[in-house]
Amino acid sequence: MPEAAVPLGRPGWVDLASPDVSASKRFYRGLFGWSDFTLAVPSYGDYEILTLGDDQGPVVAGLQSLADDAQPPTWTCYFRVENLQDTAAAVEAAGGQELMPPTNVADLGQVALFQDRQGADFGVALPGILEIGFGTEPSTVCWIELMCPDIRQPRRFYGAVLGWEAVDHVHHGRPWITWKAGDRFFGGAVSPDEPPPHTPAQWIPYFWVTDCDASAARAAELGAHIQLPPTDAPPGRYARLTDPTGAGLGIITPARRPDGAETSTRS
Incomplete structure (x- = not known):
């Protein structure tokens, strides 16, 4: 199960942007035994929640369609922070770039996306409804x-x-x-x-x-x-x-x- 409180700086969420959501579901079901259910997020679109076992199992990741066909399929790691604006300022001071400003994703939480100095994308998030149990059991x-x-x-x-x-x-x-x-x-x-x-x-x-x-x-x-x-x-x-x-x-x-x-x- 997810930890009660993910320590600051630690991974708190991962999600996959895929060009073929159905194909991704088939693969990860076959490899890890995951199930899934769909959340309809206003102004954001459908967001798939991947779970261990059946769709009532512990949450392990998110899955969504690529926002732009020119983007590559990719997993994004999100790290827990205390303040999104302060983190955005720290990224800029350290030479990184902001890809998506601090944003509310309905009732799921607040997130922002950045790129480090060598071009690696990563996300940060405030604690919200969705948390993964990082390293708590196989298939996580x-x-x-x-x-x-x-x-x-x-x-x-x-x-x-x-x-x-x-x-x-x-x-x-x-x-x-x-x-x-x-x-x-x-x-x-x-x-x-x-x-x-x-x-x-x-x-x-x-x-x-x-x-x-x-x-x-x-x-x-x-x-x-x-x-x-x-x-x-x-x-x-x-x-x-x-x-x-x-x-x-x-x-x-x-x-x-x-x-x-x-x-x-x-x-």
Whole structure:
């Protein structure tokens, strides 16, 4: 179930903008066993709420049609903040851009969209009706990662904007960082080994699966493209993929549960 209060700076919501909502529903139902129901939001359009199990289950994400056919399919991560206007000012001071000013989305909450200095889109939100239980059980988001050309810039940017604490690591000779808000780590940043030309920086949500290899195989059967096959790293065994509409995401069997218990991650 969702946490009573998502700590400031932590991920509080994710949603998918898709060119084919029906195809997205089929894929995520098949991969994670999600259900869904539709909210009709005045002046905003239909918004799909994705849930665990049946449509009465815990809320895990949102889904909507692309606002513009020229936009790429994408998952957006939203972080909890105390004041949207103050965050907008901090983004501007840190060199980012505002994509959507602070906006009321009916009774669901207040959100704003921004872009960091390397072009990665992200959202911020005030606590509202919709909250995800970040990393509370399988098939929920349990990790987020920023793929970007230069991990030094986001270290400064997100520290200034969201108050994150960055911790440096080296894995297989590659530098990467993890981020902490409050007393828990929730994500990281890494530069691709050989990114394709003109690949934009982007946030990728990782969903908790109990067997990364089996879930990657199932995703491929459902039409996903496996960008990175199951691989071991300190946070766990993970894979990156694009869903059948082209949106990027990750799956991971965490090395440890959020409560600190061991999982059955392969070595």
